[in-house]
Amino acid sequence: MTEIDTGNTAWVLASAALVLFMTPGLAFFYSGMVRSKHVLGMLMQNFFSMGLVSVLWVLVGFSLAFGDGGGWIGNFDFAGLKDLATIENLPGYTGDFALSIPVLAFVAYQMMFAIITPALITGATADRLKFAGYTAFLALWLLLVYSPVAHWVFSPNGWLFKRGALDFAGGTVVHINAGIAALAVILVVGKRRGWPREAMPPHSLPLTLLGTGILWFGWFGFNAGSALGANALAAQALINTHMAAAAAMLGWLVVERIKGGHATTLGAASGAVAGLVAITPCAGFVGGIAALAIGAVAGIVCFLAIQLKFKLGYDDSLDVIAVHLVGGIVGSLLLGLFADTAVNGLGADGVFFGGGSTLLVDQLVAVGATILFSGVVSFVLAKLVDLTIGLRVTPEQEAEGLDLSQHAEVAYQFGGVPR
Amino acid sequence: MKLITAIVKPFKLDEVKAALQEAGIEGMTASEVQGFGRQRGHTEVYRGAEYTVDFVPKVKVEIVANDADVARLVEVIVRSAHTDKIGDGKIWVTDVESFTRIRTGEQGADAL
Numbered sequence: 122m123t124e125i126d127t128g129n130t131a132w133v134l135a136s137a138a139l140v141l142f143m144t145p146g147l148a149f150f151y152s153g154m155v156r157s158k159h160v161l162g163m164l165m166q167n168f169f170s171m172g173l174v175s176v177l178w179v180l181v182g183f184s185l186a187f188g189d190g191g192g193w194i195g196n197f198d199f200a201g202l203k204d205l206a207t208i209e210n211l212p213g214y215t216g217d218f219a220l221s222i223p224v225l226a227f228v229a230y231q232m233m234f235a236i237i238t239p240a241l242i243t244g245a246t247a248d249r250l251k252f253a254g255y256t257a258f259l260a261l262w263l264l265l266v267y268s269p270v271a272h273w274v275f276s277p278n279g280w281l282f283k284r285g286a287l288d289f290a291g292g293t294v295v296h297i298n299a300g301i302a303a304l305a306v307i308l309v310v311g312k313r314r315g316w317p318r319e320a321m322p323p324h325s326l327p328l329t330l331l332g333t334g335i336l337w338f339g340w341f342g343f344n345a346g347s348a349l350g351a352n353a354l355a356a357q358a359l360i361n362t363h364m365a366a367a368a369a370m371l372g373w374l375v376v377e378r379i380k381g382g383h384a385t386t387l388g389a390a391s392g393a394v395a396g397l398v399a400i401t402p403c404a405g406f407v408g409g410i411a412a413l414a415i416g417a418v419a420g421i422v423c424f425l426a427i428q429l430k431f432k433l434g435y436d437d438s439l440d441v442i443a444v445h446l447v448g449g450i451v452g453s454l455l456l457g458l459f460a461d462t463a464v465n466g467l468g469a470d471g472v473f474f475g476g477g478s479t480l481l482v483d484q485l486v487a488v489g490a491t492i493l494f495s496g497v498v499s500f501v502l503a504k505l506v507d508l509t510i511g512l513r514v515t516p517e518q519e520a521e522g523l524d525l526s527q528h529a530e531v532a533y534q535f536g537g538v539p540r
Numbered sequence: 541m542k543l544i545t546a547i548v549k550p551f552k553l554d555e556v557k558a559a560l561q562e563a564g565i566e567g568m569t570a571s572e573v574q575g576f577g578r579q580r581g582h583t584e585v586y587r588g589a590e591y592t593v594d595f596v597p598k599v600k601v602e603i604v605a606n607d608a609d610v611a612r613l614v615e616v617i618v619r620s621a622h623t624d625k626i627g628d629g630k631i632w633v634t635d636v637e638s639f640t641r642i643r644t645g646e647q648g649a650d651a652l
Contacts, residue, residue, distance in 0.1 A: 322586055
């Protein structure tokens with residue numbers, strides 16, 4: 122048995138709070154980019170995840186992700202938090218992977234990841250989801266997509282973990298998973314009416330930049346917290362996270378300025394988030410200079426990936442695919458090049474550090490498996506919800522705006538005739 | 541009586557107002573409007589996607605005046621709103637059929 126370490130516990134508890142704060146951050150990041158009639162709809166889709174996912178997580182979600190069920194999915198042993206307050210360690214968490222924090226701290230910390238991951242999808246489907254359909258999709262997706270993939274990658278019993286694929290804080294589980302699900306859902310619900318002919322500019326970039334700041338701040342809990350300890354590895358992950366965000370912002374802005382003539386605030390925000398996404402799988406496995414390189418590459422590649430939607434004709438409203446799917450793939454694959462056991466002995470060496478191509482192949486398998494599984498199951502779930510409850514609002518509701526049609530509220534009331 | 545309607549650049553509103561007060565007007569109405577004439581809008585770029593915005597923000601000033609004052613007031617607006625750059629705006633004058641002060645019920649010039 123491993124002793125509970127108070128320092129480690131304090132850091133993981135604080136990290137849980139930091140990661141929770143990312144979801145309102147994401148809500149503002151996204152809602153600043155939509156038009157003013159859809160702001161509350163976007164905020165609500167994100168905030169609602171804090172309600173529904175939290176409840177489902179303690180009832181069954183955690184158990185399906187971290188229960189003792191073999192390589193593919195957990196089981197129901199921990200349903201309703203059963204035994205988690207007294208158990209010494211989770212299945213598979215032995216030896217080098219033994220937790221030195223209370224299991225409940227880990228449950229809470231992982232809950233915050235489960236909340237934000239499906240919320241990431243809402244950026245792609247902005248301005249057109251029916252709220253009732255969204256809630257059903259959210260519940261199904263959490264239990265049938267998120268929990269299994271978290272088990273594969275995060276649980277030491279998971280098949281990808283055992284195979285040797287590395288994912289420090291969720292490049293596959295969170296970003297690729299949500300990114301490919303976003304593509305699947307927009308293939309089901311279709312484009313916004315008028316896209317791309319009609320202009321749909323952001324209504325408040327200050328909100329988007331505020332949200333970016335909150336995300337960046339919370340991401341220290343996401344990545345450095347994933348060390349599950351207050352130690353040198355957490356410090357390495359924290360500085361890597363910061364440097365990748367900084368380098369990605371610069372990378373995005375340089376290319377944007379060269380191609381379009383201006384460095385924009387939305388570009389600065391998007392670049393930073395792209396870097397944060399790409400460093401997520403790598404944060405505790407690479408050195409600081411590698412983090413700079415990974416961030417810079419992500420900033421440039423994700424900017425260029427925005428053009429995909431115009432070429433291929435899918436309406437990824439707020440570029441979840443370009444930032445999270447592409448950024449997640451960039452990070453997960455670059456980890457196969459930059460991973461260094463001098464940074465983390467439990468990791469592996471990538472191509473640049475004498476490890477040959479073994480890790481890179483494992484990373485490719487993890488990326489491919491996540492895309493295939495999440496893409497297919499997400500598509501089926503979205504189709505199922507669309508055929509039963511309906512996943513898209515009517516054309517009239519879409520024109521009126523999600524705020525009024527879905528929630529009977531209006532975000533802004535200034536000027537005009539008093540009501 | 542006439543209604544003078546002027547579309548001016550928003551940052552010129554203060555100068556126009558001061559000049560009209562100087563010229564003796566008793567009241568005016570100003571509203572934020574959008575439109576275009578020879579001056580077109582601008583282009584905005586979000587994540588590399590360009591949007592053309594045709595409408596330009598302007599301020600619409602409305603003054604009701606006695607026929608004898610109209611030419612002078614139009615002259616005052618032209619002078620105070622002028623920048624010599626495209627988009628300075630327009631002024632037009634229309635007939636007013638009736639004019640009433642709500643508080644007292646006074647009509648015509650008495651209501652000014």
